[in-house]
Amino acid sequence: MPECQTLVHAGVLVTQDAERRILAPGALAIADGLILDAGPAAELAARWQPRERLDLGNMLVLPGLVNAHSHAAMTFLRGLADDMPLMEWLTGRIFPVEARLTADIVRTGSLLGFAEMLRTGTTACMDMYLFEGAVLEAAEEAGLRCTGGEAVFGFPSAACPDAGAALAATRGLAERYAGHERIAVAVNCHSVYTTTPEIIAACRDLALELDLPFHMHLAETRDETARCLEEHGRRPVDYCRRLGVLEARCTFAHVVDVDEAELDVLAASGAAVAHNPSSNMKLASGAAPVAAMLRRGLAVALGTDGPASNNQCNLFQEMGRAALMHKLVSGDPASVPAEAVLDMATLGGAAALRAPHLGALAPGMAADLIALDLAEPNLQPMYAPVSHLVYAATGHEVRLTMVGGEVLYRDGRFSRFDYDALRREVRALRDFVLG
Amino acid sequence: MPECQTLVHAGVLVTQDAERRILAPGALAIADGLILDAGPAAELAARWQPRERLDLGNMLVLPGLVNAHSHAAMTFLRGLADDMPLMEWLTGRIFPVEARLTADIVRTGSLLGFAEMLRTGTTACMDMYLFEGAVLEAAEEAGLRCTGGEAVFGFPSAACPDAGAALAATRGLAERYAGHERIAVAVNCHSVYTTTPEIIAACRDLALELDLPFHMHLAETRDETARCLEEHGRRPVDYCRRLGVLEARCTFAHVVDVDEAELDVLAASGAAVAHNPSSNMKLASGAAPVAAMLRRGLAVALGTDGPASNNQCNLFQEMGRAALMHKLVSGDPASVPAEAVLDMATLGGAAALRAPHLGALAPGMAADLIALDLAEPNLQPMYAPVSHLVYAATGHEVRLTMVGGEVLYRDGRFSRFDYDALRREVRALRDFVLG
Numbered sequence: 001m002p003e004c005q006t007l008v009h010a011g012v013l014v015t016q017d018a019e020r021r022i023l024a025p026g027a028l029a030i031a032d033g034l035i036l037d038a039g040p041a042a043e044l045a046a047r048w049q050p051r052e053r054l055d056l057g058n059m060l061v062l063p064g065l066v067n068a069h070s071h072a073a074m075t076f077l078r079g080l081a082d083d084m085p086l087m088e089w090l091t092g093r094i095f096p097v098e099a100r101l102t103a104d105i106v107r108t109g110s111l112l113g114f115a116e117m118l119r120t121g122t123t124a125c126m127d128m129y130l131f132e133g134a135v136l137e138a139a140e141e142a143g144l145r146c147t148g149g150e151a152v153f154g155f156p157s158a159a160c161p162d163a164g165a166a167l168a169a170t171r172g173l174a175e176r177y178a179g180h181e182r183i184a185v186a187v188n189c190h191s192v193y194t195t196t197p198e199i200i201a202a203c204r205d206l207a208l209e210l211d212l213p214f215h216m217h218l219a220e221t222r223d224e225t226a227r228c229l230e231e232h233g234r235r236p237v238d239y240c241r242r243l244g245v246l247e248a249r250c251t252f253a254h255v256v257d258v259d260e261a262e263l264d265v266l267a268a269s270g271a272a273v274a275h276n277p278s279s280n281m282k283l284a285s286g287a288a289p290v291a292a293m294l295r296r297g298l299a300v301a302l303g304t305d306g307p308a309s310n311n312q313c314n315l316f317q318e319m320g321r322a323a324l325m326h327k328l329v330s331g332d333p334a335s336v337p338a339e340a341v342l343d344m345a346t347l348g349g350a351a352a353l354r355a356p357h358l359g360a361l362a363p364g365m366a367a368d369l370i371a372l373d374l375a376e377p378n379l380q381p382m383y384a385p386v387s388h389l390v391y392a393a394t395g396h397e398v399r400l401t402m403v404g405g406e407v408l409y410r411d412g413r414f415s416r417f418d419y420d421a422l423r424r425e426v427r428a429l430r431d432f433v434l435g
Numbered sequence: 436m437p438e439c440q441t442l443v444h445a446g447v448l449v450t451q452d453a454e455r456r457i458l459a460p461g462a463l464a465i466a467d468g469l470i471l472d473a474g475p476a477a478e479l480a481a482r483w484q485p486r487e488r489l490d491l492g493n494m495l496v497l498p499g500l501v502n503a504h505s506h507a508a509m510t511f512l513r514g515l516a517d518d519m520p521l522m523e524w525l526t527g528r529i530f531p532v533e534a535r536l537t538a539d540i541v542r543t544g545s546l547l548g549f550a551e552m553l554r555t556g557t558t559a560c561m562d563m564y565l566f567e568g569a570v571l572e573a574a575e576e577a578g579l580r581c582t583g584g585e586a587v588f589g590f591p592s593a594a595c596p597d598a599g600a601a602l603a604a605t606r607g608l609a610e611r612y613a614g615h616e617r618i619a620v621a622v623n624c625h626s627v628y629t630t631t632p633e634i635i636a637a638c639r640d641l642a643l644e645l646d647l648p649f650h651m652h653l654a655e656t657r658d659e660t661a662r663c664l665e666e667h668g669r670r671p672v673d674y675c676r677r678l679g680v681l682e683a684r685c686t687f688a689h690v691v692d693v694d695e696a697e698l699d700v701l702a703a704s705g706a707a708v709a710h711n712p713s714s715n716m717k718l719a720s721g722a723a724p725v726a727a728m729l730r731r732g733l734a735v736a737l738g739t740d741g742p743a744s745n746n747q748c749n750l751f752q753e754m755g756r757a758a759l760m761h762k763l764v765s766g767d768p769a770s771v772p773a774e775a776v777l778d779m780a781t782l783g784g785a786a787a788l789r790a791p792h793l794g795a796l797a798p799g800m801a802a803d804l805i806a807l808d809l810a811e812p813n814l815q816p817m818y819a820p821v822s823h824l825v826y827a828a829t830g831h832e833v834r835l836t837m838v839g840g841e842v843l844y845r846d847g848r849f850s851r852f853d854y855d856a857l858r859r860e861v862r863a864l865r866d867f868v869l870g
Contacts, residue, residue, distance in 0.1 A: 325760070380510070394752065
């Protein structure tokens with residue numbers, strides 16, 4: 001009988017494999033951070049000789065969720081200012097604090113964001129911020145997968161004097177993390193309204209040269225479209241297309257203010273979309289045409305955006321809100337069903353991160369999984385596990401989070417870092433913001 | 436120094452009193468199920484001699500939330516069918532199961548719903564269902580406050596052959612629970628589309644005779660309006676007004692398809708509205724004009740509706756979704772701010788239940804409170820406690836739930852009933868539905 005490192009027994013196993021198998025009970029054989037086998041519990045017990053067993057008997061096990069658009073560090077601004085018009089909020093409350101930012105604050109804020117992600121079932125994220133080197137260090141410390149890069153702007157940030165410096169920082173991160181198992185690098189071109197055509201072209205060139213994902217906020221609001229038309233004579237998607245951006249492997253966040261023709265262009269380009277339900281609702285940006293994206297076969301993922309405009313880093317909340325908001329705006333209660341939403345949070349996320357080994361529990365895929373406690377009252381009774389994941393779970397039912405076969409969170413404890421020490425450091429975030 | 440039974444020490448105390456005081460740290464003096472005093476911790480420690488102390492040091496304490504529209508028993512249908520058009524869902528999936536319903540199933544389903552409410556910080560609810568006597572028995576067992584009455588229809592239900600029997604059952608419940616500390620009775624007239632003018636008038640008469648709240652689904656969808664116009668020549672609000680319904684103390688659930696003039700009529704009548712964000716989004720019913728209701732001073736409360744159309748009994752989820760959905764539909768990020776939402780879930784709920792001793796922690800009010808664990812990563816750092824309650828909390832941060840000075844839930848344990856036994860009974864719900 002062949003050996004494996006760990007045999008995981010799950011009361012219910014939602015595989016998200018090609019057949020979308022759900023096994024009750026199910027099991028997973030794991031070695032070297034990868035899934036060797038997935039199937040009915042009895043079959044795997046007869047097939048594998050494990051060195052250790054992980055019994056998750058009354059748990060629902062599924063692939064770790066993938067957060068395709070985050071600014072994890074922004075936990076330091078969580079709840080500082082809400083219920084305000086976007087520009088007043090940004091220029092009056094957010095930018096003045098960000099102008100004083102330091103790498104230390106970014107590292108602490110990011111670790112807090114990653115703690116929340118691990119605690120609520122997220123095992124990988126695509127992140128964009130200033131001092132992104134500090135973000136990736138925090139990700140290494142927490143142990144979750146993170147694809148990040150220094151945010152590129154057309155003006156000085158607290159971290160970089162100009163776009164050239166931000167691109168050089170990104171190149172440095174790409175060298176530092178080349179071949180890393182969990183940390184990857186993307187070119188984070190902030191947006192069309194914070195850059196110039198020359199900067200966007202330079203970002204595209206770096207993405208193509210180093211074969212990095214190109215990550216950008218795109219078509220988030222009607223204001224962005226109006227400004228792009230005024231300054232560049234084109235709508236954002238067409239402006240980016242003309243600049244050759246779509247030649248890169250693109251992940252665009254938001255994609256709210258787009259028409260059918262623009263969706264066709266994006267679908268043909270192979271771009272992925274990171275949909276951010278909470279942020280788009282809270283900032284009144286509008287509803288991305290997700291049903292129309294899915295009809296075209298566009299890869300749609302889910303993101304939390306930053307905790308200053310959400311105010312959570314919890315992908316279960318995004319799943320529920322995605323399923324609900326599109327029914328509201330379309331008037332169609334069958335729009336964006338639960339299965340499509342779970343696909344976005346898993347396989348769609350893998351597509352957005354350009355990480356095809358994520359998003360499903362099947363042989364050869366990463367052993368990134370989470371386990372939810374089925375004894376919680378809101379998960380009973382159960383007829384359809386996927387319905388419960390999208391409509392009934394809050395994210396706080398997660399009892400175990402594993403990345404690459406390593407348990408990073410279990411029953412309130414983080415394995416890689418001292419959470420109590422982090423909580424003490426979080427006070428420094430508050431002092432920094434208010435000081 | 437005067438004695439009190441319990442002195443509660445809270446790291447942060449959100450009182451919801453007339454001044455909306457937030458005290459950090461704060462304290463509450465409790466005796467005989469009531470708040471004697473609320474204020475800064477140091478002041479109360481110097482003022483009261485308690486028989487016992489409850490130290491909730493790193494917790495955020497606030498009034499127990501009030502769920503103004505529930506069908507708690509419907510946990511037995513949770514996740515059975517989603518993502519379907521309303522009428523197909525109701526007639527194809529829900530009604531066939533409800534036709535076979537028994538009081539035992541209703542009792543078990545309700546206890547599960549109440550367990551979820553207590554676990555997520557709800558201390559009182561207004562409930563409508565069949566076999567409501569069994570619902571109120573479950574509420575007595577769980578210990579939370581419940582205002583209920585047999586649902587009145589113009590056709591036979593599994594519980595009652597006709598509306599007269601349902602009204603007789605309501606009268607019986609009113610006699611049984613007269614003067615009860617936690618259980619109260621309402622006349623639950625189901626809706627305009629499931630009754631006749633005669634039945635609505637009889638419901639109104641009973642409500643006026645016994646001075647009971649009149650609870651009804653009203654103006655939930657455009658279909659309801661169209662049908663009411665066709666059958667009765669009037670829109671639902673006007674139809675009810677003509678039948679004298681507004682003379683009673685009314686709580687109307689949903690109130691989605693209403694115009695400005697109808698809102699004026701409702702505001703002038705003193706009616707309360709129970710707004711159900713998740714259900715209205717999931718069934719694509721539309722967005723109730725909550726901002727316009729609040730401008731008129733209408734009492735607006737929050738409800739979860741039934742777990743077949745939500746699929747949770749968690750008022751924290753309703754708070755977050757209420758704050759977000761109205762920003763989305765209005766395009767105004769300042770619409771329905773966090774403070775207004777917390778008011779709905781507390782003081783608005785008290786208005787809907789006609790229970791003025793609920794919804795705030797102030798002298799003379801009920802000692803109904805909940806405590807959230809501030810060590811959870813999603814509640815850090817904290818600048819504005821109300822922002823965290825509405826935008827950052829999931830409901831599963833609740834560690835303690837108290838009703839009338841009695842701890843009903845603490846750290847995973849329910850004090851009044853055997854939760855493991857309930858979980859075993861829940862399997863019978865599933866067998867019943869699938870059998």
